[in-house]
Amino acid sequence: MLAVRIVNEQIPIVILEGKISENDKNEIEEAINIALQPNKNQLILDLMGVKSLDSGEAEAIVEATHRTLGRGGRVAFVVSKKDIENALKKARVFDIPGVLIFKDRAEAIKYLGERRQGIA
Numbered sequence: 001m002l003a004v005r006i007v008n009e010q011i012p013i014v015i016l017e018g019k020i021s022e023n024d025k026n027e028i029e030e031a032i033n034i035a036l037q038p039n040k041n042q043l044i045l046d047l048m049g050v051k052s053l054d055s056g057e058a059e060a061i062v063e064a065t066h067r068t069l070g071r072g073g074r075v076a077f078v079v080s081k082k083d084i085e086n087a088l089k090k091a092r093v094f095d096i097p098g099v100l101i102f103k104d105r106a107e108a109i110k111y112l113g114e115r116r117q118g119i120a
Helices: 022-035 055-070 082-090 105-117
Strands: 002-007 013-019 042-052 074-078 099-102
Touching: 002 022, 013 022, 022 042, 022 055, 042 055, 042 082, 042 105, 055 074, 055 082, 074 105, 099 105
Parallel strands: 013 042, 042 074, 074 099
Antiparallel strands: 002 013
16 A cells, blocks of 8 residues: 655655555655645655555656656656666656656755755
8 A cells, every 4th residue: 555745845755655556646646746836846756665666557656757847847766675666767767857866865855956056
């Protein structure tokens, strides 16, 4: 079962935990829409607590991130498990411009924060 939490900091973070299924696409998309209000264009999707994910389920995440990327934004995935990362790669998530991967949420926050401020 999927659990979704939203942490609104300077860069919104959507934390997904548990098992993601293709049926969770709407819930993920709704969480992303809430996190991106009113006009944010950067997002961190924290998948550290995701137990399993296959490439079909990764598609749900890809579809849910398109609105962010459509605004010229960036989506940073935080992933530590190799099988989760491989499922995202198989779904070609990282071929999409504006999608980044990090092993640690703090790194993602730092990177996107620097981009937001024009530092790097």
